[in-house]
Amino acid sequence: MTVVMGRVGPQVRDCGECTLCCTAMAVPELDKANGIKCEHECGNCGIYAERPTSCASFECLWLQGVGPIAMRPDKTGAVLVSEIDKIKGEAVVMYMDPERPDPKQNNYLHGMILACLDSDVHIVVVDGTNDQTIYEGRTPR
């Protein structure tokens, strides 16, 4: 699966107190897996000036302006990323907070899953280091 880091629009938001991607997502340069809190996360980034490129270049969909402002990842429990899967095609990946691993417990995330099931977009839920659940959208017309 290849992560599409492209910006959806001009960045109009900032991370504020959110640091969820520092736990929910892997950082290859640090040999850190999905679902494991980064050793440098201390309410912000303890090595901000020297943080890895994958951290410095990352913008989740919320940061790019997708979704309601109140649905910041630390509020919902999921970092949302748009990815292209070679087999599945367009997908939204939910990298879950390991302390809140079930997206159906959050109305916003559950609603997104239901909407995608009625569209051509697939949802991949990454829960923990390796576990994935795939919700398949309709076959593209």
Ligand code: SF4
């Ligand atoms: S999950 Fe998104 S909003 Fe939260 S810290 Fe990471 S990039 Fe910023």
Ligand code: SF4
């Ligand atoms: S190095 Fe900094 S930005 Fe990167 S995951 Fe760790 S705390 Fe987050």
